[in-house]
Amino acid sequence: xxxxxxxxxxxxxxxxxxxxxxxxxxxxxxxxxxxTFNSCEGFEGELLVPDNVKIxxxxxxxxxxxxxxxxxxxxxxxxxxAFFGMKNLKSITKPEGLSxxxxxxxxxxxxxxxxxxxxxxxxxxxxxxxxxxxxxxYANILSKNLHQDNV
Numbered sequence: 001x002x003x004x005x006x007x008x009x010x011x012x013x014x015x016x017x018x019x020x021x022x023x024x025x026x027x028x029x030x031x032x033x034x035x036t037f038n039s040c041e042g043f044e045g046e047l048l049v050p051d052n053v054k055i056x057x058x059x060x061x062x063x064x065x066x067x068x069x070x071x072x073x074x075x076x077x078x079x080x081x082a083f084f085g086m087k088n089l090k091s092i093t094k095p096e097g098l099s100x101x102x103x104x105x106x107x108x109x110x111x112x113x114x115x116x117x118x119x120x121x122x123x124x125x126x127x128x129x130x131x132x133x134x135x136x137x138y139a140n141i142l143s144k145n146l147h148q149d150n151v
Contacts, residue, residue, distance in 0.1 A: 005026040031054060056082045098122070
């Protein structure tokens with residue numbers, strides 16, 4: 001699915017669309033409102049949130065099937081549970097200058113990321129501890145990987 005270059009995508013616009021497999025967010029999109037892609041379980045592969053996106057609403061990608069997440073540097077707000085329940089998520093990349101403490105609505109944005117076995121790229125140790133250790137089912141594996149990387 002290719003999203004148009006509109007600036008806003010409304011609440012629950014594609015919620016529960018089970019047959020969507022791919023997503024390309026247009027260059028003009030600045031805000032994706034709450035629950036827009038909630039429970040679109042057919043998504044697979046990579047989710048790229050481009051630099052032009054400023055706001056991700058509450059539970060916007062909750063329970064989607066993406067395996068990889070790349071966050072853009074333009075994010076100003078990531079609301080509660082934005083990536084919650086992404087059970088297939090294996091990797092997250094965040095730009096170095098993006099501080100989750102400044103943009104995240106709360107600590108549960110990555111809750112339920114059951115297959116996240118590797119330390120995410122671009123995260124500080126504090127962000128990993130606060131946003132992933134307490135939210136991921138496999139926090140002990142993340143902790144072990146982080147410890148091995150720092151030895």
